[in-house]
Amino acid sequence: MxxxxxxxxxxxxxxxxxxxxxxxxxxxxxxxxxxxxxxxxxxxxxxxxxxxxxxxxxxxxxxxxxxxxxxxxxxxxxxxxxxxxxxxxxxxxxxxxxxxxxxxxxxxxxxxxxxxxxxxxxxxxxxxxxxxxxxxxxxxxxxxxxxxxxxxxxxxxxxxxxxxxxxxxxxxxxxxxxxxxxxxxxxxxxxxxxxxxxxxxxxxxxxxxxxxxxxxxxxxxxxxxxxxFRDHKKILTRDAGYVRYDVELGKPFKKGDTLFTLHPSAELGAELPEIAKEDGVMYKRSPTHIYRLGDETLHYIPKSRLMKV
Ligand SMILES: [Zn+2]
Structure with a gap:
């Protein structure tokens, strides 16, 4: 060697x-x-x-x-x-x-x-x-x-x-x-x-x-x-504030599940849940809990876009 x-x-x-x-x-x-x-x-x-x-x-x-x-x-x-x-x-x-x-x-x-x-x-x-x-x-x-x-x-x-x-x-x-x-x-x-x-x-x-x-x-x-997968989706924040993730990386979620909850900083006590519009899985999320308006939160793959290798 x-x-x-x-x-x-x-x-x-x-x-x-x-x-x-x-x-x-x-x-x-x-x-x-x-x-x-x-x-x-x-x-x-x-x-x-x-x-x-x-x-x-x-x-x-x-x-x-x-x-x-x-x-x-x-x-x-x-x-x-x-x-x-x-x-x-x-x-x-x-x-x-x-x-x-x-x-x-x-x-x-x-x-x-x-x-x-x-x-x-x-x-x-x-x-x-x-x-x-x-x-x-x-x-x-x-x-x-x-x-x-x-x-x-x-x-x-x-x-x-x-x-x-x-x-x-x-x-x-x-x-x-x-x-x-x-x-x-x-x-x-x-x-x-x-x-x-x-x-x-x-x-x-x-x-x-x-x-x-x-x-x-x-x-x-x-x-x-x-x-x-070729296609993935990313979700942007609807307001500035603090994000608490409710789904886990790599664990499939169902339509209707709460993906994450945004606590908009302009209104103490308010919560904005982000509801999944389809079945999928989160494969990546931003490494912070602090978000501006329109920042990327999680990326997910819709279940319908997953192909077997
Ligand atoms: Zn890199």
């Missing part, structure tokens, strides 16, 4: 210190190549999965090469406000760092970072881009139906087929190169949840087994069925 730690130099901070993307590569003979990156958005901790996988593969990689990029966007993680790591948008230009792929060698800082990441990933057989989504259970976002067998291997329950116009996220670098790729939302922002980490870790083991990179016996079978 060969292990190699490498620094890819992007440039310097204003203080004159290097901005480097650090990669860790494990190689064992000839085989397929997996690229796995985390943290293109600062504050989305998927490091837990990388850490667990790195330790596992140091012992169990059978053939091929795995390139780990545990902090894909070193600039995004330095945007701090009190204890909050503000990494979803670049505070300089307001752009989402995950909107620049395949990137630009002589562009803005985040365009250069995207370009460097594309360069690392462009010889992979499979690219995985790990994120977290507000408050959520783990799920896969994928761009083409041909990736459904991979989604099934990962084995998460509800998965999003986002096959609309490319938005410059990591898939916009890999799809045109013909490289299979998945985005995995590993859970909620700034969270440590051992069960979610384990679930995603096991899903990645099944992908590694498919690629012949680990012994299939080391990958536990997926439990329970997987579904995917």
């Amino acid at each position: 060969q292990a190699l730690k490498k620094r890819i130099h992007i440039g310097n901070t204003i203080a004159g210190n290097p901005i480097d993307i650090v990669t860790y590569t494990l190689t064992k003979g000839k085989g397929k190549r997996l690229h796995i990156q985390s943290g293109i958005h600062g504050g989305e901790i998927t490091y837990w999965v990388q850490h667990k996988l790195f330790r596992f593969l140091k012992e169990n990689l059978k053939a091929g090469e795995v390139v780990f990029v545990p902090c894909a966007n070193p600039a995004g993680w330095e945007q701090r406000s009190y204890f909050y790591t503000f990494g979803k948008f670049d505070l300089y230009d307001g752009r989402d760092p995950n909107s620049h792929f395949p990137g630009k060698a002589d562009g803005s800082l985040h365009q250069r970072i995207a370009h460097a990441l594309t360069d690392i990933a462009k010889t992979a057989d499979l690219g995985l881009d790990l994120h977290t989504a507000r408050d959520s259970l783990p799920y896969v976002i994928f761009t083409q139906e041909k990736y459904l067998p991979l989604v099934k291997d990962v084995g998460l329950k509800y998965n999003f087929l986002d096959d609309g116009e490319p938005s410059g996220s990591f898939d916009a670098a890999l799809d045109p190169l013909g490289i299979d790729n998945l985005c995995i939302e590993c859970g909620s922002h700034d969270e440590y949840d051992a069960a979610k980490t384990e679930e995603v870790f096991n899903g990645i083991l099944r992908l590694l087994a498919r690629l012949g990179m680990i012994d299939g016996k080391r990958a536990p079978k997926a439990s329970g069925g997987s579904y995917y």
Whole structure:
């Protein structure tokens, strides 16, 4: 087993210190190549999965090469406000760092970072881009139906087929190169949840087994069925105030159930229940109880839009 730690130099901070993307590569003979990156958005901790996988593969990689990029966007993680790591948008230009792929060698800082990441990933057989989504259970976002067998291997329950116009996220670098790729939302922002980490870790083991990179016996079978959806719905607040969620993530609700209750701040004592208009399941909600008028609250999948993987 060969292990190699490498620094890819992007440039310097204003203080004159290097901005480097650090990669860790494990190689064992000839085989397929997996690229796995985390943290293109600062504050989305998927490091837990990388850490667990790195330790596992140091012992169990059978053939091929795995390139780990545990902090894909070193600039995004330095945007701090009190204890909050503000990494979803670049505070300089307001752009989402995950909107620049395949990137630009002589562009803005985040365009250069995207370009460097594309360069690392462009010889992979499979690219995985790990994120977290507000408050959520783990799920896969994928761009083409041909990736459904991979989604099934990962084995998460509800998965999003986002096959609309490319938005410059990591898939916009890999799809045109013909490289299979998945985005995995590993859970909620700034969270440590051992069960979610384990679930995603096991899903990645099944992908590694498919690629012949680990012994299939080391990958536990997926439990329970997987579904995917194209269409989801989001509910915006009807007034400003405080939201108490009444349904649980991943637990199906029925038409007529109360999804959440808004306590409008302009009228102490008032309550505005949000009633479900159809059967469905909440897969993501905003990571706050504090809402302005028209803010997004929960995202749900109508039951009629769920398809079996
Ligand atoms: Zn993200």
